[in-house]
Amino acid sequence: xxxxxxxxxxxxxxxxxxxxxxxxxxxxxxxxxxxxxxxxxxxxxxxxxxxxxxxxxxxxxxxxxxxxxxxxxxxxxxxxxxxxxxxxxxxxxxxxxxxxxxxxxxxxxxxxxxxxxxxxxxxxxxxxxxxxxxxxxxxxxxxxxxxxxxxxxxxxxxxxxxxxxxxxxxxxxxxxxxxxxxxxxxxxxxxxxxxxxxxxxxxxxxxx
Numbered sequence: 287x288x289x290x291x292x293x294x295x296x297x298x299x300x301x302x303x304x305x306x307x308x309x310x311x312x313x314x315x316x317x318x319x320x321x322x323x324x325x326x327x328x329x330x331x332x333x334x335x336x337x338x339x340x341x342x343x344x345x346x347x348x349x350x351x352x353x354x355x356x357x358x359x360x361x362x363x364x365x366x367x368x369x370x371x372x373x374x375x376x377x378x379x380x381x382x383x384x385x386x387x388x389x390x391x392x393x394x395x396x397x398x399x400x401x402x403x404x405x406x407x408x409x410x411x412x413x414x415x416x417x418x419x420x421x422x423x424x425x426x427x428x429x430x431x432x433x434x435x436x437x438x439x440x441x442x443x444x445x446x447x448x449x450x451x452x453x454x455x456x457x458x459x460x461x462x463x464x465x466x467x468x469x470x471x472x473x474x475x476x477x478x479x480x481x482x483x484x485x486x487x488x489x490x491x492x493x494x
Contacts (some may be wrong), residue, residue, distance in 0.1 A: 326461035359450020367446035433465035
């Protein structure tokens with residue numbers, strides 16, 4: 287009896303499965319890498335934004351944080367980003383960066399912190415700046431955006447970013463996935479919950 291045929295057949299059957307495992311592992315690794323160097327705004331220093339929306343009572347100072355998640359470098363020597371929000375008439379607050387902001391525009395943050403490099407915390411998050419927000423009208427919605435600094439010489443391709451090694455710039459993405467989309471909200475969080483619920487209903491209807 288030829289015992290090689292069942293073994294060869296079994297081996298051939300396993301090859302596609304092994305290839306699928308390898309492809310899946312490579313895809314997972316690529317996905318993890320794609321999530322490195324992400325700028326976001328959260329209401330805590332751990333980078334846990336929840337649903338990315340908080341309710342702030344009127345005239346109650348509340349801290350929010352500009353963060354770099356999963357940096358690919360071990361430190362931050364300098365960084366830059368344009369950080370804006372709408373409804374400026376209902377919010378009082380200014381970003382305070384850990385370093386020297388070389389740009390006079392309060393929305394263009396071009397910060398040198400090489401004298402005291404910023405380091406990731408235990409959650410692999412670097413706190414870049416803090417804002418104490420005061421909301422004048424708690425019933426207004428405020429949207430925050432992160433994008434590139436126009437005319438940047440460090441990042442001429444139109445991205446925000448940072449430097450972990452002198453002379454080397456690392457581009458950053460944003461947690462919303464698009465510079466034109468808000469990364470964080472204050473107020474009217476129930477509206478987000480309703481929108482997510484409606485989308486969940488639609489997906490359930492089509493069995494997705």
